[in-house]
Amino acid sequence: MPLSDSDHTDILETLRKTMREGGLGATDERIMSEMRGTETPFGDLALYLKLLISDLSLGSDAQVRSVLRRLREASETETGTPIQGFRVELSPEESRRYRTEFVDFSPPPELNAIIEDLRTILEELYGDREGRTNREPGERET
Amino acid sequence: MNARNFKKRIEKAIRRYSTATTSRAYSLVPHSLTAGKLYEAHVLSLVLERLSRDEHFRIVLVNSNFVFLKSAPGPINPGYPHFDLFRGSSKIAEIWTDIEFLTLSFAQTSTHRSPTLGDYHELDIVVVDPGLAGRPSHNQIWLGVECKNTGYNKGLLKEILGVRRELSLLQDPQPTRFSNWPRASVRAQPPSCLLVYSTDSAALQYASPGQLFGIDFFHEPI
Numbered sequence: 001m002p003l004s005d006s007d008h009t010d011i012l013e014t015l016r017k018t019m020r021e022g023g024l025g026a027t028d029e030r031i032m033s034e035m036r037g038t039e040t041p042f043g044d045l046a047l048y049l050k051l052l053i054s055d056l057s058l059g060s061d062a063q064v065r066s067v068l069r070r071l072r073e074a075s076e077t078e079t080g081t082p083i084q085g086f087r088v089e090l091s092p093e094e095s096r097r098y099r100t101e102f103v104d105f106s107p108p109p110e111l112n113a114i115i116e117d118l119r120t121i122l123e124e125l126y127g128d129r130e131g132r133t134n135r136e137p138g139e140r141e142t
Numbered sequence: 143m144n145a146r147n148f149k150k151r152i153e154k155a156i157r158r159y160s161t162a163t164t165s166r167a168y169s170l171v172p173h174s175l176t177a178g179k180l181y182e183a184h185v186l187s188l189v190l191e192r193l194s195r196d197e198h199f200r201i202v203l204v205n206s207n208f209v210f211l212k213s214a215p216g217p218i219n220p221g222y223p224h225f226d227l228f229r230g231s232s233k234i235a236e237i238w239t240d241i242e243f244l245t246l247s248f249a250q251t252s253t254h255r256s257p258t259l260g261d262y263h264e265l266d267i268v269v270v271d272p273g274l275a276g277r278p279s280h281n282q283i284w285l286g287v288e289c290k291n292t293g294y295n296k297g298l299l300k301e302i303l304g305v306r307r308e309l310s311l312l313q314d315p316q317p318t319r320f321s322n323w324p325r326a327s328v329r330a331q332p333p334s335c336l337l338v339y340s341t342d343s344a345a346l347q348y349a350s351p352g353q354l355f356g357i358d359f360f361h362e363p364i
Contacts, residue, residue, distance in 0.1 A: 022160030
């Protein structure tokens with residue numbers, strides 16, 4: 001049975017509560033301040049998830065986030081994927097000293113798996129929504 | 143799938159995020175090195191923002207999905223990641239970081255000799271003619287940027303005045319390759335633009351010679 005408006009509201013409330021309990025209250029506030037133009041509980045939930053995915057993809061380092069956001073807004077890549085981060089290539093002498101050839105400033109790799117999970121959830125919500133709007137006339141909504 | 147199931151999966155993902163490691167992989171490298179490069183990346187993002195917004199360039203990172211910065215400057219390697227600048231569908235310039243350029247004095251005295259240490263200087267960010275390899279010549283530079291994540295002093299002013307001297311000769315105002323930002327004209331031939339970004343507000347106290355020689359100073363904290 002497709003999800004109802006109150007289900008969507010309930011899921012969004014749970015999502016926001018989990019964010020705040022997980023120490024991500026500031027992220028929640030930032031996302032809420034950008035929430036505009038939706039008129040349905042489903043629209044609110046989908047937009048929140050989209051903004052959250054976009055926010056997570058910038059990582060948690062404030063300086064890197066700010067640079068990465070600006071780089072992504074001003075430029076694109078050949079492949080169309082967002083710029084992943086920036087890499088400092090060390091000189092041969094530094095590479096020997098610090099035992100690494102480069103230093104990456106980018107979101108932690110484990111974030112990618114989390115982002116993928118959220119994307120899948122968002123796609124399934126859209127799929128569920130489609131099933132709901134395609135239902136036969138007279139069929140119960142919930 | 144019911145609402146309870148969605149909630150469970152969302153809760154799980156968010157909890158994983160809130161406990162995900164935020165430790166910096168670069169903790170073994172000295173802060174002075176990473177802080178300087180982070181500042182350079184910060185300024186690069188500001189320069190790209192202005193070129194996109196004010197000059198309406200389409201900007202494309204090529205050869206990688208990572209922006210590359212080098213701790214040691216060098217020549218242009220065309221296979222290395224950099225940005226291409228487009229107007230419409232035409233590529234008209236490139237942006238490189240940590241590049242050495244060949245000086246004006248070298249161009250005027252170098253017949254039949256290779257460059258020595260005094261014949262090239264580093265710029266942190268450059269906009270240059272497209273399709274170059276090796277060290278660009280002074281007259282192939284549209285814009286040079288120096289990034290100083292340090293206290294600004296007279297030595298740094300003298301350094302940038304020296305860079306300006308090796309980029310161009312003082313001239314009546316000449317049109318630059320830009321319509322608005324950073325400048326539409328500059329008292330220099332070739333008419334390159336030259337910018338200094340500094341985390342130190344004292345940099346602005348050294349800005350007055352730049353009004354004549356075409357060097358723009360910005361106090362830009364990170």
